[in-house]
Amino acid sequence: MDDAIRHGIEARKDWSAYYTVAQGFDTTYHNRPDCVDGSRIEDEDLRAGTDDRPLCDKCRNSQRAAT
Numbered sequence: 001m002d003d004a005i006r007h008g009i010e011a012r013k014d015w016s017a018y019y020t021v022a023q024g025f026d027t028t029y030h031n032r033p034d035c036v037d038g039s040r041i042e043d044e045d046l047r048a049g050t051d052d053r054p055l056c057d058k059c060r061n062s063q064r065a066a067t
């Protein structure tokens, strides 16, 4: 794991929600720092917030399993 990836993971932990601005890659937002899809977002495309998008299925399933 290089520094850029580690930085991205740290940012995700600080945010309650995040999404990518990369076109056509991911139209949902994420709220788990360990989401498989969320972890694939490049640091330069990563933004905090939900952007009024639906929650990603993997994040939603993880929430349901945790409760």
Ligand SMILES: [Zn+2]
Residues within 6 Å of the ligand: 029, 030, 031, 032, 035, 036, 037, 038, 056, 057, 058, 059
């Ligand atoms: Zn997700």
